[in-house]
Amino acid sequence: MTVQDLRDVLRERAEGPSPANPRRHDEVRARIRRTRLRRRTMAGGAVVAMASVVAVVAVVALLPGTAEEPPPATTVTAEPASGLPERYTAPDGTAYRRLATARLTAEGAKKTSVTIPLSGLPLDVAARCDGEFGSGAPRILVDGRHTGPRGFAPCPTGMDLQPLVVPEGAKEVTVTFDTTTSGSACATRTRNGPCVPVKPRRAGWDLAVYEWTPPARPVTPEPVRALPGRLGGKRLISQSTGVWPGDSTFEVEVVGTGGTIGIDQICSGDLAGRMWFRYRVDGKESPATSGCGVWKKGAFPMAMAEFTLPKGKRVTVTAQVGLWGESTNRPVDWAIGVYKK
Amino acid sequence: MADRAIFQYFVVSRSDRLLRTAYLLTRDWGVAEDLLQESLAKAWFAWPGIDEPEAYVRKALVTTYTSWWRRRWRRELPSDELPEAVTHDPGDDGRAELWRAVGRLPTRQRAVIVLRFYEDLPVSEVAGLLGCQEGTVKSQTAKALAKLRVDEAIVRELRR
Numbered sequence: 218m219t220v221q222d223l224r225d226v227l228r229e230r231a232e233g234p235s236p237a238n239p240r241r242h243d244e245v246r247a248r249i250r251r252t253r254l255r256r257r258t259m260a261g262g263a264v265v266a267m268a269s270v271v272a273v274v275a276v277v278a279l280l281p282g283t284a285e286e287p288p289p290a291t292t293v294t295a296e297p298a299s300g301l302p303e304r305y306t307a308p309d310g311t312a313y314r315r316l317a318t319a320r321l322t323a324e325g326a327k328k329t330s331v332t333i334p335l336s337g338l339p340l341d342v343a344a345r346c347d348g349e350f351g352s353g354a355p356r357i358l359v360d361g362r363h364t365g366p367r368g369f370a371p372c373p374t375g376m377d378l379q380p381l382v383v384p385e386g387a388k389e390v391t392v393t394f395d396t397t398t399s400g401s402a403c404a405t406r407t408r409n410g411p412c413v414p415v416k417p418r419r420a421g422w423d424l425a426v427y428e429w430t431p432p433a434r435p436v437t438p439e440p441v442r443a444l445p446g447r448l449g450g451k452r453l454i455s456q457s458t459g460v461w462p463g464d465s466t467f468e469v470e471v472v473g474t475g476g477t478i479g480i481d482q483i484c485s486g487d488l489a490g491r492m493w494f495r496y497r498v499d500g501k502e503s504p505a506t507s508g509c510g511v512w513k514k515g516a517f518p519m520a521m522a523e524f525t526l527p528k529g530k531r532v533t534v535t536a537q538v539g540l541w542g543e544s545t546n547r548p549v550d551w552a553i554g555v556y557k558k
Numbered sequence: 559m560a561d562r563a564i565f566q567y568f569v570v571s572r573s574d575r576l577l578r579t580a581y582l583l584t585r586d587w588g589v590a591e592d593l594l595q596e597s598l599a600k601a602w603f604a605w606p607g608i609d610e611p612e613a614y615v616r617k618a619l620v621t622t623y624t625s626w627w628r629r630r631w632r633r634e635l636p637s638d639e640l641p642e643a644v645t646h647d648p649g650d651d652g653r654a655e656l657w658r659a660v661g662r663l664p665t666r667q668r669a670v671i672v673l674r675f676y677e678d679l680p681v682s683e684v685a686g687l688l689g690c691q692e693g694t695v696k697s698q699t700a701k702a703l704a705k706l707r708v709d710e711a712i713v714r715e716l717r718r
Contacts, residue, residue, distance in 0.1 A: 218706065223675050248599040252603070
């Protein structure tokens, strides 16, 4: 075989008759509308989403005949998590030490708990998933309550670290990893088609609780990249940068054009993914809390929150910036951009 | 910068070639259409800032394709290993086997092969599309050609 044979084979296959699609442009536009809607929803951040999910699940669970009987709480003895190291050094040099491990298998118990004594050092929980992307991830409960930002990503590749927020002054906590689902869901594939029950996908999870020792001195994060001059059809009209925890507010005045303004944010530093941003526009608090994208290469991780402003009205946009968990000597660089048509 | 008013014209006039590239990557016309539409939708959001729409959509096509497979949203079926020796079918002169072998290549190697030998893009441009070094494109090309049992002399030539 020669390279020419390879070229011929590729051409033969590709240049054959392709299925015509006269509706392609309409279908792309429909896809754009769905993406825009999803981005607006997603920009709300995890907190509101999680609250809604919990609320929906709670409501559904009360409906007769739809709720799955929650299995009894099972406390599983901690076992070695093979995929998670005993000691781990973060890219910024922070040393992590494993305190406890647990495992949830795809076929076994849906819930497992570990009890750990607290030394006062910051804590993280880690997970490594063995399954398909999109499989249900465990929720993280501290003494039976949600205290942190969200659970793990739905079966991520590699180790996922999340902050573990514990009650102030506590000497010991029980951390529960819970994949239990209540309620039911179905999806329709065609407009008037039947609603087919969606079966939750389960995966195996290696889980661990780590404590980390803050670096002796603040670790300067790599500066965030310059925000794009144009984004989502809007141009950048104002921007501000800061370093958490020193800088935690942002304020700008904008004159409305009758359309929407967009606000997006990026962060850098090992704890960048733990940042949250709450916006107040024209005196009204946004119902959503936004997370922060990390932009090292490739396309800008756009998750623009949009706000409609009355034409000609001068309004004040303020942002409150924060971080889930602790960040001693692990600052985060952030940048906020306001975009307008 | 591209004007949004020409987006529809672009979709109508330029989609066919991009769909064929998508087909070579995915080997299924339905998935290729899905991949193309996803890439066009991504391009629409960035449209006002794009200088070369076709190059942008091609890049979106390749990165979306590799990310789909990396995230395992669409799992490929496992396939058998290549036979030790290529068997020649007198009917198609081994081309059907070559096509099957292209289908067994890992995602990025398949992307490199399609971009270099169907799109005829230079190494530097392929590296730009895949977001990697030129040396990586060369090594991925060499590995892919070796798996495809393509003439070793030409593999050496391509390394230069």
